[in-house]
Amino acid sequence: MVTGIASSLPGAERTPPRKHRTPARLGGTGPLSRSARRWLTIVVFLLPALVVLGTFNFWPMIDALRLSFTDASGFGREEFVGLDNYLQVFTDSAIVRSMGNTVWYAVLFTPTAVVVALALALALNHPRLPLRGFFRTWLFLPFIVSLAVAAFAWQYLLDPQVGLVNYWLQTFGIRIGNVLQDPALAMPTVALIAVWKSFPFYMIVFLAGLQEIPPSLYEAARVDGASNWSRFRHITLPLLGNTTGFVLVIATIAALQAFDQIYILTGGGPYRSTQTVVMQIYESGFKNLELGFASALSYVLLVATLLLGLVQFALSSRRAKDAAA
């Protein structure tokens, strides 16, 4: 299997140029054998990366497509089943629900994370805020903590019996109960935990964008007597547009891949209210061994992500152009 991939790799296309070596060598000696050596270098340098990417990236993409049209289960013969798996993806109510849940998660996660990140970036960029370096360091901290470890910490904090958050809220007369077992609150909770983990990265991207806005613009607006809000509305927001678009897209892509904290905190429950697409792929593929079906669902995820990725690509090239200008 591996050799089959190696020969289908783009790197293998590079053998033909080497054929020219023989006739070329007849003509001269030095510079032409150098060209052969050059090709050899190119192949040797590229080969390790291309073998890895080919075996674990390009080939699996093709293989997943093939699997998605079969009833593969890891055992016995795989039968071709046509579009049955895809039909099931879009008709099985549990699967449709998992896609709906993922969209709901994205709706909860993406705007919250982007607004929190932008607000904190604006705050950290404010000239009147003291100790900016100190705050930036501590606010960046969740970036290095894994979502799994964050989930453990929040699980303890939110515990209905011994959790501090419940206890503190109770002193204000607010009872939230066992949020992770509440079908209405479980999803917002796991989405908020992801916001906690993700906002520092988006915040840093926003900070970089803010620092590219020339201060002279704000000076001019101040001279014209523009209010804080109108300076934000008419200078910051438009000039930050590409950065905001970029952050929105990568946050949405991240939302489509939600898994870690959900696996740990709710396992997709209660009543499958937090069952996301990746949770479903995990369950179908590794618990129920429906590899064919899980591959079809994977492909739906892949196409959704690719579409968002194209948007991101367009945005980031626009961003690069802005940076160059």
Added chain:
Amino acid sequence: MSQVTSLARDASHHHAVPERSARGRRRRRVPLRERVSGLMLFVAVVAVTAITVLPIAIIVLTAFKPVAEVNAFPPTLAPTDWTLDNFGRIFNDLPFARLILNSFVFAGGVTLLALCFDSLAAYVLARIDFRGNRVLLIAIIASLMIPFQALLIPVYQVIADLGWINTYWGLILPRAADAFGIFFLRQFFLSLPQDLDSAARLDGASEARIYWSIALPNAVPALLTLGVYTFVNNWNDLLWPLVLTTDAQMGTITSGLTQLTGPGGIIPFGVMMAGSLIALIPLAIIFLFLQRRFVASVASTGLK
């Protein structure tokens, strides 16, 4: 330089004497409003920072709490009796020493191999103009957009066919080269001045030599950034080790800790926080030393 500007400001103030009274009145009014809004901003940022740090604080503090305090009501933030019991128990409840080793082998192995393979490929893509260069680059950028989660099943199948379930090779090799890393380092190599290697080339140095003694030494900052990013991501990963290791001895710290929840959903929080704290230590060390540089490069390259 700041001295110069402050001098200039002083000078302009001296010239502005006639206007002073009018300006002074306005200045007194504005600072008050701005001071109040500045204070509100400060309080808000302090509050958000406190909420942000709370889960990390709870990990550190709970790790040193005795069981009775962990499950006490009303709950407390800090332990009154500091103890190391939880750290003893985590090594008892899980093969934790082995999990720590596995985490280092997995994250460290991926990082070393990926830096090596990525930089080799990136060097050729950036510095040598050959037929197919562009096509390859486009293929690599395209694969950048494919989420790992969507390839979980076929990649697992490849590893299973190779007989590498529950092995280090199985964990490491699928990530030993990374489209993002190649792209990132290629951009860096492109930014290095060409004069250096054209001089070396004139002297008859081989590409391997230029790569090793010119390109790599100059790329240390980029390699460090990519290395930290790769290490942190893999150290923190849950899904891949969870799927690939069924043997409790082959998991990582992250995947191992998910096995702590006992039947009936009773969670030994103290032990879990002790394990989480140990998982955080290498990251905290990296963070302390590289925070500034890492924040700067995250901002400029948009790596996530």
